Amino acid sequence: MFNVKKRDVMFTGIQPTGLLTLGNYCGTMCNWKTIQKTYQCFFCIADLHALTSRNNNYIKNSFSTTILDMVALYLSCGVNPNDSTIFVQSDVYTHSQLYWILSNFVYFGELSRMTQFKKKLSINKTRINLSLFCYPVLMAADILLYQTNCVSVGLDQKQHIELVQKIARRFNSIYGDIFIIPDILDFSRQCKIMALQEPTKKMSKSDNNINNTIFLLDSLDTIRFKLLHSLTDSDPLSRIKYDIFNKPGISNLLLILSFLTKKNISVLEDEFKNYRYFDFKEQLSDIVCDRILKIQKLYFKFRKDEDYLIDILRFGSKKSLIYSQKNFFNILQALK
Numbered sequence: 001m002f003n004v005k006k007r008d009v010m011f012t013g014i015q016p017t018g019l020l021t022l023g024n025y026c027g028t029m030c031n032w033k034t035i036q037k038t039y040q041c042f043f044c045i046a047d048l049h050a051l052t053s054r055n056n057n058y059i060k061n062s063f064s065t066t067i068l069d070m071v072a073l074y075l076s077c078g079v080n081p082n083d084s085t086i087f088v089q090s091d092v093y094t095h096s097q098l099y100w101i102l103s104n105f106v107y108f109g110e111l112s113r114m115t116q117f118k119k120k121l122s123i124n125k126t127r128i129n130l131s132l133f134c135y136p137v138l139m140a141a142d143i144l145l146y147q148t149n150c151v152s153v154g155l156d157q158k159q160h161i162e163l164v165q166k167i168a169r170r171f172n173s174i175y176g177d178i179f180i181i182p183d184i185l186d187f188s189r190q191c192k193i194m195a196l197q198e199p200t201k202k203m204s205k206s207d208n209n210i211n212n213t214i215f216l217l218d219s220l221d222t223i224r225f226k227l228l229h230s231l232t233d234s235d236p237l238s239r240i241k242y243d244i245f246n247k248p249g250i251s252n253l254l255l256i257l258s259f260l261t262k263k264n265i266s267v268l269e270d271e272f273k274n275y276r277y278f279d280f281k282e283q284l285s286d287i288v289c290d291r292i293l294k295i296q297k298l299y300f301k302f303r304k305d306e307d308y309l310i311d312i313l314r315f316g317s318k319k320s321l322i323y324s325q326k327n328f329f330n331i332l333q334a335l336k
């Protein structure tokens, strides 16, 4: 019924919360169009993971419109629903079932050492949900359920993926080769995009200073403003040089340009060696705006057609269920 070819599997997930940023785009999304030519890709909208971020005062919020926003953005970034599978995590029950099984193969101490959890704990010591603690186990279920060969994530998820590998190895050492050990995709190319005003910290969608972050749906004027006013380094020569320690601002802008143009940093340094900061930023703004405009045009076209987006999710859930159930039954069989 479904044309599932035997190819290596790539899995990725994004929570349907808030808007996606240029950091998300450079870190993972800009590779998706090409990845799906080589891999069989599963794009998961991680709505169960997103439940963990509404614990503050238990606010009631609905994910249904943000889920459709997300599908439209996936499509605008080049995901082809005929080649790849886009689905909502909570539509596929095997995820939460495997989550429970895997929670028996991970130690309290291991989860306590996750830096993302420790950060959340340091912000809110008294009202921290169990779900935030177990978050990486659900991620392990997502990934291992599809016999995933590689995962497309930003660098901030590295520690979680290493834990997933550990859980899979532990399970395999008892029950035989049940799980494939997943890798991070194209790890050598991975670097974090930093905040525009504070280039020593990560660009994040939840930053209090909106000038730190470029959102994929920001207006082009806003994007240009944020880039032209980004913090650059005090250097009397204003050289365009990649040097994270002494010139974190310019290095970050060079990195963005390198992701978008697919040119090496050294080639860009050479190309811009006679530019002043301002001219460099203008050129960068043109390139960023050009790319984002293309994404936005497609986004607004796709987003209008809700029936089409819902159809994609319906088809994706069916396909993911059939695919994951096969693996899930093997896992259950091994446990008996």
Ligand code: TRP
Pocket (backbone or CB within 6 Å): 011, 012, 013, 014, 015, 044, 046, 049, 138, 139, 142, 143, 151, 152, 153, 157
């Ligand atoms: N935790 C990931 C993030 O916040 C989202 C995610 C959920 C994910 N499940 C996943 C990423 C499985 C990769 C694979 O970015």
